[in-house]
Amino acid sequence: MPSSPEKRREQSRRWYANLSLEEKKKHNSRPKTRNAEKAREHRLTYKFGSGSVEYKKSRIVNQVNRCVICFCVLDKACLDHNHETDEWRDVTCDKCNSGLGMFEENISILKSAIAYLKKHALLPGQRVSLSRARDSLVKVRTSEARMLY
Numbered sequence: 001m002p003s004s005p006e007k008r009r010e011q012s013r014r015w016y017a018n019l020s021l022e023e024k025k026k027h028n029s030r031p032k033t034r035n036a037e038k039a040r041e042h043r044l045t046y047k048f049g050s051g052s053v054e055y056k057k058s059r060i061v062n063q064v065n066r067c068v069i070c071f072c073v074l075d076k077a078c079l080d081h082n083h084e085t086d087e088w089r090d091v092t093c094d095k096c097n098s099g100l101g102m103f104e105e106n107i108s109i110l111k112s113a114i115a116y117l118k119k120h121a122l123l124p125g126q127r128v129s130l131s132r133a134r135d136s137l138v139k140v141r142t143s144e145a146r147m148l149y
Contacts, residue, residue: 052079070096080097
């Protein structure tokens with residue numbers, strides 16, 4: 001069996017590519033594991049190698065079972081990592097981990113998103129009128145059009 005995760009992934013890709021269409025359908029329709037946590041641990045080991053599961057568990061204990069970003073209780077804990085170096089960071093909740101990925105771990109994009117949220121923040125009990133929302137949208141589209149030309 002190949003030793004590195006990259007070699008294992010490549011071997012799996014070659015194996016799957018050689019299956020017939022019927023075999024692929026059978027493979028893809030097989031029952032999934034009943035133990036979701038065990039499946040996540042398997043994927044974590046497959047992706048990052050041995051030691052990643054223990055690291056994740058130790059981080060969860062150190063973080064008192066809380067996400068480092070939103071501080072919610074970790075239902076589905078994700079081991080966050082740097083996508084360029086694959087260096088492990090902390091454990092986040094699924095939503096925060098997905099959010100970081102959606103923002104491409106780009107600090108300037110995150111700052112822009114924060115500025116956007118602050119600009120459009122509402123006070124408790126305050127409502128947005130449709131005309132105000134429409135005017136804001138027109139201003140945004142006009143400024144975007146100016147940036148294009």
